[in-house]
Amino acid sequence: MDVLAGKVKVTSKTLDQTMNPAELMDHPIRLTARDVTVHYGEKQALHGISIDIPDRAVTAFIGPSGCGKSTFLRCINRMNDTIEGAKVGGKIELDGEDIYSPDLDVVELRARVGMVFQKPNPFPKSIYDNVAYGPRIHGLAKSKADLDEIVISSLRKAGLFEEVKDRLSEPGTGLSGGQQQRLCIARAIAVGPEVILMDEPCSALDPIATAIIEELIDELRENYTIVIVTHSMQQAARVSQKTAFFHLGNLIEHGDTEEIFTNPVNKQTQDYIMGRIG
Amino acid sequence: MTDTVLPGASAGAQNRDQVRKSLTRRHRNEALFRWAGILSIAAALGFVAILFGMILSKGLPSFWQSTVHVEAYFDPELIEGGPRPELADFPSQADYQEAVNKWQRAVTLSNWNRIVETALRAEAPDFEIESRDLLELVNSAARFQLRDMYFANSDVLGQTVPVSILASANTDNWLKGTINRDAPDDRQQLAATTRALADQFEANGTISFDFAWHIFTNVDSRSAPATAGLAGAFMGSLYMMIVVIVLAVPIGVASAVYLEEFAPKNRLTDLIEVNINNLAAVPSIVFGLLGAAVFINYLGLPRSAPLVGGLVLTLMTLPTIIIATRAALRAVPPSLRQAALGLGASHNQTVFHHVLPMTYPGVLTATIIGVAQALGETAPLLLIGMSAFIANIPAGPLDSATALPVQIYLWQGNENRNFFEARTSAAIIVLLGLMLLLNAIAIFLRSRLEKRA
């Protein structure tokens, strides 16, 4: 905590307060959401979420299950489009560009905003082909050598290369759970995204694998804007610089992680952190 | 922060350019793929539409058939054989039957065609036409129709009775235009005078298109195709379906219950499982071979009998029912079994009182699907002789019979194509209608069963 807190200086504490100019220089805002609502059919899942997400930092979404944190995460790369009956309202901007504007291409957006899922979901292909999948569909590599380089550097960045370098042609499904999840991270990195969304990436993993992934997230923070949904407050405290607390589809409070955990303004946040809301 | 080389602004921008460049091509491919899907569905739906359109458009007119309405005079001069014998005059039943047969033979040998002819001429007194051509107008069984009227009630002798006689198949073709009306004389089935008379009769109302009830009440006929009906085939199919339901359902459900609830899980039951799955995919014609070799050749059961057909179809339907019942049993939550066992019910009681009743909707659906499949099956029946021409309605499951799909097969091969294309389509409509009915019953019963559960 101390180490992490020392690296980042974020002061925004409440919803309405935007970052001051000094902060912007250090961590410019990458994503802004204003009044985002989501309906699944008749049911409203999100009630007017507004938040700014800074560049090259880890922002954690916490809250009890069903609070809307994953739903909001899926809005950021429009994965909610794939769910029938889901309707998104409000505005989300990536680098000032409205991502729900009709002119925006979802394919391009998702190439910029990568996603890692709750359960490791490597494709039933070789390790190499798993990582090469994104670059191939987007046409990022001009030659086989290019592709090799992308695959290897992505695996390196995901800290997996040393473990799998001798068996790149073996199926990705043969790896252990933690390795699979790092493979999925490598797969996301290979496309060269600017933002990486992680939806409870460690919930299916054992503590050791979790620790490795957390370390990895911390390293990746230097190059990417990372948003992570987690059900574990400890994890949020360990890896994130900013934390947002969701409850019943509302964003209750968000700000500097250390502030949220040590001095929450809101009663509900307090209760949750104390373990009074499941 | 460290100073490692990042996928910095330039690399990121380069990536975005690459992605953008690929977008047009990829969205085009996406659209193409989507269209391929839409076209496939359109093709499949199109096939359904064409198939039903063809059958309905060809078959429906066949249910309204040209019928000649005349006044028949049962001329005592022409009808031979004298009065009908009375039972009381004979020493034994056998002697009486013999006398009746003799009388009927004599009656049959009377000149019924003259009676038909006279009746027809009375409708168009001034029309000049040869007797032979005149008789071509009505179906060739018309004389038997009048004879049978006389058999049934010999009091009509000397009276004039209104009769509806089916026009011949060729007349029907001519009037409906299923034969080319502009074809030259040598390509026409009917003489020019007959065709003219037919047109005249249609104009003056002597011939009308009446609903062809006889399709449901008559048996097949070769000599008088216009009168051919489905009753015999229907009864044959009915007997077979009764055999299938009586045998396949209990046996199928019992073996599913045994395999799913009682049998130990070992190599043998694995083998049985594989065996049943394979049996479900064995071509139906192989079951026909089995029937021919075992039921007919080895056990000596009669050829062409609905009983044998029913047995063959039972064996064919069995796997369907077993597989579906097992699936239904598997879907019953284990908690129900544990609850029943926990209350001290025996294994048998648990299965028969608690688990099995839950599967009734599933079993019912499976039965209907199996029976519908059996109802439409043709190939195996050909091998056990059910494609023979049968002129009687079978009185029991051991009589020679044919079945609805086999009747369709026989009719489509009839030489009088113009008439039988329509008649075959009509038979198909009846068959599909029966299947639809079965499914409707299944849906109805299923919803009732599920409501009660």
Add this chain to the structure above:
Amino acid sequence: MNALVIAALLLVLLTVSYQVGWSRSRKLADGKDTRLHSRPIYHGVLAALFAVLPAIVILGLWALFSQSVTNSFILAQLPAEVAQQQPFEVQAAISRVQAIASGYGVIGEPTPAEAAAASAYASFQQLSFLGVIAAAAALGAGGLFWAQRRIAPRLRARSEVEVFVRLALIACSTVAILTTLGIVLSLLSDALRFFSFINPLDFFFGTTWNPRFQSTGSGSAGEYGLLPLLWGTVMISIIAMLVAVPIGLMSAIYLSQYAHERVRGVVKPIIEILAGIPTIVYGFFALVTVGPFLSGLGDLVGIDIRATSALTAGIVMGIMIIPFISSLSDDILGQVPRAMRDGSLGLGATQSETIRKVLLPAALPGVVGAVLLAVSRAIGETMIVVLAAGNSPVLRANPAEPTSTVTVSIVNQLTGDADFTSPQSLVAFALGLTLFAMTLLLNVLALYIVRKFREQYE
């Protein structure tokens, strides 16, 4: 014998024995401290089983043998020379006696010997009927008596009834196995009889199919080369797959991945209607609509297409198989976890890229299994090819020409007056065996692949 009387007697026996078992066990339990092991209802059922089963066995035996016993009795009454006659004459004599005995009478005056035989037969009939009834009743009563003696508080009546039930269930589940066994044995034995006429090599590798009509004494057995039929079968199956696999697979993909729930709810059942239509209807459709259409189309573009041809049969068979492929593929695509799809979409793949590069490869084994099952269906299909393939068993490559298949030849060789002794009809069993072996191989392979595929995602 009067079936109604027997049924009524059996019913009486059933009720009485059930009542006896039930009430006796009730009495045992009444007023005393003894507790019954089983409820009275089981004692009743057990007693009924003990009483009714022996009676049914006796009646069954009589039903089996009464015909021959009666015949030999009547023959024994008639003069000895009657038995020396032709079988059908003997049968006629017996029928006459039976007709006289029944009171229906015969035409003319019966001979004294016949009259005597008839009266003897009438009394025999009465006696035997009573005798059988008596025997059945006695055995039933004996069974009941024994069962009733056994009734005691400790009697495990329920367990015994359950053993009966279990045995009945086992008997039922052997039917499926006996069917397979029956198929294999009957096909094998008759095929072997065929191979005693024709060298198997000539059958399996012969290129001419010309069984000839059976003509006694001509000595010519005909030629039975399988290859033209096999080629016809394969060609038609290939055409059918070329129609069914793309359309079926693409429909399944569109319906499961793109279509709205509402569209899916309407379109899917309509496509599945195709699966319920009897094959004879498809055959008729091919003959009346598709064949002439193709032929006309051929005229239009200057290709000679026959109305009944491998092409006609294959296309219509393909239409028949579309729902088979589409519902199996739909099922299989549904088993690929949603996470796969999300993973690919999350990387920015378009939907079609996701389907082509992730879903289909993941589902490939299942789809291959489905296609194999469909192929096995196509090669076993009979009525479409009987009507629409043209029945011309000649080895030729042009699909626009008529052809013939294994199934068509089975029908041709075994319809009509089959006598099971000539190679002309026995060849049907050799063909059937070939067909059975081919489909079995495909089915086993397909079911294995599909099973492995399912296990992968369970």
